[in-house]
Amino acid sequence: MAAKILDRVSEIFQTPRPKVPGWTYDLLERLVCHTPTLLVILESKVCVQLVNLLANEHPRVNRSARNTLPYIAQMLDDTPAIASKVLDHVLALLKSSSPEIRRWACSQVGELARHESTLPTMLESKACVGLVSLLCDTHSDVVQSALYVLTDIAQKLEGAEAIVKAKVLDNVPESTESSCLEVREQTCILIGMLVHHKSILLTVLESKAFVRLLSLLHDEHPEVVWSATRALSQIAEKLEGAQAIEKAKVLDNVSELIESLCLSAPHRACTLIEAVVHHGSILLPVLESKAFAQLLSLLHNEDLEIVQRATKALFQIAEKLEGAQALVESKVLDDISGLLESSCWGVQYWACTLIEELVYHESILPAVLESKVSVRLFPLLHDKCSEVVQSATRALSQIAEKLEGAQAIVKAQVLDNVSELIESSCSSVRFWACILIDALVHHESILPAVLESKTCAQLVAFLLWEATTSTNPYLALCVLREISEWPVGAAALIDMPVKFGGFEELCQSSDYVIQRAARSVLDDLARARSKQQIL
Structure with missing residues (x-):
């Protein structure tokens, strides 16, 4: 019975007249609510015709199709058991001659992939192969839709493995050369998602996809450069990835990013440097690169968010003694002194955190004590922002670990400020006040000064x-x-x-x-x- 009704609906849809009776859409909405008829609809011409009507030039027809198709999609989304049965029908639509149908089919495969119960069935099918084949589609919106779905699937290791097995990396070069910036951007995001899985990383590094990703650092659109840099930052999280990036002379490209007029480019460059220098073995090439000197120059940038990101990257460099020494030799302490007086609490916070990391190295402490930095820290104990007070107290606690640091703190009468710290409404400030006091009284020669303080x-x-x-x-x-x-x-x-x-x-x-x-x-x-x- 349902099949006969659908044949009649199909005939109506094929008529050249723009106005399709409203009852046909109402009927379809009711039919898709039942499992048996949903399967019949997906097997019939009606579903394909509905998707075709999305491109119809008549608003009434177009709107009606848009209103009906979500019912079908919702049934697939709410009933994974049904969805697995109709998977073959949905996959067949990926090969449709209509770009609208291919795009709609992509979105439905994406819905199926989001369910734990249907994902294994979908991965066992040729879904990934079908999606990957669409990366060569002549319609950019279809390619973009396929990339979105592949990115979702790649979140899980088994999904990423299925995508790589479907030769996605062979098709990525074509996507990176697309005239559509959204396609290039989403390709970078897909690569970034794949390399989250360590077992996939080496395959990516050995492919043309990695080389093409590097080329996108020179893209004319900031959004693409941003996504490419982010993907490289994700690659750099693993040592093998950081080594490949260093070997590919990416640091030369980072230098260009820092000099870019686009505000987001220096921001992403800082993130990439931060990820790379996390690995000690990569630190030396970074310190010898032009990018390091330019990173220091960002401390004078007008954009305070960029200054904050640069300081955070320098903090990562300062974790290693060689990095801390290079920073001090580069006169970074003069820059930090200025940052401590910034109007942005985030900049002040990271400046304090950078000082804390520098003085962790005993050989660096004398240089810090001789500079204006330690003196500029003291006023921050009165700052109205609790995060700044906390970070300043933390830096002073690290300085107080060494006797000469504790002596400098006592001499500066910091103990007079302790009452303000211990009365703070912020528990973190009180916590770090305890740490500071503990560091001071650890030195026997400092204890009398603490006991004699008011x-x-x-x-x-x-x-x-x-x-x-x-x-x-x-x-x-x-x-x-x-x-x-x-x-x-x-x-x-x-x-x-x-x-x-x-x-x-x-x-x-x-x-x-x-x-x-x-x-x-x-x-x-x-x-x-x-x-x-x-x-």
């Missing part, structure tokens, strides 16, 4: 409060332990008008580390009292 009583009260009321008392306990370990520290603690009663409860904690730290503080105080009584 904020000492307030500081100890804060530590006791954190230790006895916080859900994570360990850090405050560690600081008190650092103080009580020194005889002068323990003596000062027992003379203060504060109570350690809550420590008895901490000694019963189920956490052995907390229990031991609390017990150690009480033992130190008991020894100090005994000495006082003897004296």
